[in-house]
Amino acid sequence: MSLTSREIIVQNIECRCEERIGLNFDRDRRNDFAGAGINRGFRPEIRVEGNIEYSTYEWGNVWHRILGLSQGGEVFKPILESWDQLDALKLPDLDNPAYYQGARDLAASGTDKFKLGWLPGWPFATCRYMRKMEIYFMDLIEHRPHIDVLHDRVTSLFERVIARYGEAGMDGIMFCEDLGIQDRTLMSPDMWRDIFRPLYERLTSRAHRHGMKVIQHSCGYNWLLVDDLCEAGIDCLQFDQPAVYDQPGLAEKLRRHGVGLYAPCDIQKVLPTGDRALIERETRRLVETFRGGFIAKNYPDLGGIGVKPEWDQWAYEGFLRSGG
DSSP states (O other): OOOOHHHHHHHHHTTOOOSOOEEEOOTTSOBOEEEEOOOOOOOOEEEEETTEEEEEOTTSOEEEEETTTOSSOEEEEOSOSSGGGSTTOOOOOTTOGGGGHHHHHHHTTTOOSEEEEEOSOOHHHHHHHHHOHHHHHHHHHHOHHHHHHHHHHHHHHHHHHHHHHHHHTOSEEEEEOOOBOSSSBSSOHHHIIIIIHHHHHHHHHHHHHTTOEEEEEOOSOOGGGHHHHHHTTOOEEEOSOGGGSOHHHHHHHHHHHTOEEEEOSOTTTTGGGOOHHHHHHHHHHHHHHHTTSEEEEOOSOTGGGTOOHHHHHHHHHHHHHHOO
């Protein structure tokens, strides 16, 4: 008897699936996941001046971007321009149980897919924008007492968010926290272990108490932190650039920890080439290298990486052929 989609994902996350790889593809293609978010109904405040759009989001930061050129933009005015504002800082009510009706409905639907709840951030990913990134990195050294207070407040909020998903009956949570650039981590491993690993352990342990898996998206080259992330409770790593790694070495690390890899065909060195033979070869290599603990996916913003839909389809078909 074939495994359900949920069982396929759980076993691939745990590096023990013998049946097939997991699949997460849009546009009516095969997908072992069903997702739910925080239905807060928040709409950013937007104003336009010339060709610049300014948007105020729920954390209170004002972002700006050039219309017609960039999608996300950069922080223009952070919510914490001065540490004098810390005591009065009001965080969004993301833990309101009313916002999780969609998650409760999904859990009660009887779906055999892996039910995944989306988190709006994680401490580093959230707090770096509340001060502006370049200032925040200096704060990590110069203003550690203030940083610790901010981190604790944000982590406590995310602990409650995780609890809401657990109470709803989700199978796992996923968050995005980029830790690397092209060839190194954004901070030293020692700094990450000192400041951030305790926060990860707080959050992953809360998820695990509810029986949920924890999936982390992280861009860049995070090799020096892979062991730490696994030891801190991350159950599955979502890397969009698997080609930056020594893939056999990464596979050995992940198998040792019982942690899965969740990845598309590499979005930087492979998919944008439009080289069908290369794309098909690399999808096959990913499956063969990480088989037993691999979930394949598509990248949602093909235009943003200069990839045509047919190139993405070649990768999808390659994963189906190789994935069992």
